Amino acid sequence: MSVQRAAEMLCGSRSAVALTGAGVSAESGIPTFRGAGGIWSQYDPVKVASIDSFLEDPSAYWKVSKERGPAVLAARPNPGHMALAALERAGHLVGVVTQNTDGLHQDAGNHRVIELHGSGRMVQCLDCGARERRADVQSRLDFEMPPRCKTCGGVFLKPTVVLFGEAMPILAVEEAFALARAADVMLVVGSSLVVYPAAQIPFAAVESGAELVVVNAEPTHLDRLAKVIIRGRSGAVLPEIAALMSAVQD
Numbered sequence: 001m002s003v004q005r006a007a008e009m010l011c012g013s014r015s016a017v018a019l020t021g022a023g024v025s026a027e028s029g030i031p032t033f034r035g036a037g038g039i040w041s042q043y044d045p046v047k048v049a050s051i052d053s054f055l056e057d058p059s060a061y062w063k064v065s066k067e068r069g070p071a072v073l074a075a076r077p078n079p080g081h082m083a084l085a086a087l088e089r090a091g092h093l094v095g096v097v098t099q100n101t102d103g104l105h106q107d108a109g110n111h112r113v114i115e116l117h118g119s120g121r122m123v124q125c126l127d128c129g130a131r132e133r134r135a136d137v138q139s140r141l142d143f144e145m146p147p148r149c150k151t152c153g154g155v156f157l158k159p160t161v162v163l164f165g166e167a168m169p170i171l172a173v174e175e176a177f178a179l180a181r182a183a184d185v186m187l188v189v190g191s192s193l194v195v196y197p198a199a200q201i202p203f204a205a206v207e208s209g210a211e212l213v214v215v216n217a218e219p220t221h222l223d224r225l226a227k228v229i230i231r232g233r234s235g236a237v238l239p240e241i242a243a244l245m246s247a248v249q250d
């Protein structure tokens with residue numbers, strides 16, 4: 001059975017790494033971008049989440065955030081996040097590379113989390129550089145649109161996430177590729193693997209000899225390279241894998 005096989009691979013590994021996408025947070029109530037119920041069926045990403053449109057009209061970004069932000073900020077880690085944290089604690093996972101910006105891996109207890117697309121928990125003023133908690137800005141949106149910087153009054157308060165058209169954080173990308181190249185098992189969870197360079201990370205791992213496990217609700221173009229494919233919800237599958245692993249060790 002594939003869950004059993006994944007548990008055995010992770011138990012025998014010395015340098016396993018997880019790569020996660022929006023799917024791992026779907027069961028925490030945060031909609032994915034693509035796939036069933038994805039938010040790109042409601043909004044045009046280029047209009048809402050690109051740096052050019054943000055600079056043209058920050059209020060367009062913040063109007064969407066006013067609707068969508070509270071659920072993201074209130075989200076709690078689900079059993080899938082908790083299982084990944086347990087694997088790291090037990091020494092079966094070196095770290096988590098994530099495309100998510102929701103901070104839920106850290107909330108679950110993972111220590112080594114590499115955020116490829118930044119963090120949505122903080123906001124930075126593009127004029128003066130002042131930083132503020134996203135939650136504080138979010139609470140002003142009812143009476144301030146777009147929200148203004150508390151330090152300089154500027155209107156370009158940008159969440160510390162990578163918007164479309166922005167450069168990726170180079171150190172995070174380098175660290176992610178280094179972990180992937182050193183990995184003996186790469187566990188890809190909840191990602192459609194169409195956003196680059198994140199999508200290249202598992203290829204780098206496989207090229208360097210890693211075995212691939214894919215846990216995803218739908219097929220991905222990486223499946224042909226995978227040793228094990230588990231089609232299912234990460235909130236159910238990952239705890240099952242973790243439970244089998246601790247049973248093997250007892």
Ligand code: NAD
Binds near residue numbers: 032216
């Ligand atoms: P994606 O939305 O493109 O793909 C999500 C994948 O997860 C889909 O293939 C879907 O079938 C699968 N999925 C959905 N629910 C699942 C579940 N419960 N268990 C397992 N799989 C499930 O996501 P992506 O590949 O991460 O790329 C999208 C981009 O969106 C990333 O750059 C990320 O920064 C951003 N994003 C982040 C969040 C977040 O922080 N939670 C949410 C939405 C989008």
Ligand code: ZN
Binds near residue numbers: 126127128130149152
């Ligand atoms: Zn400022």
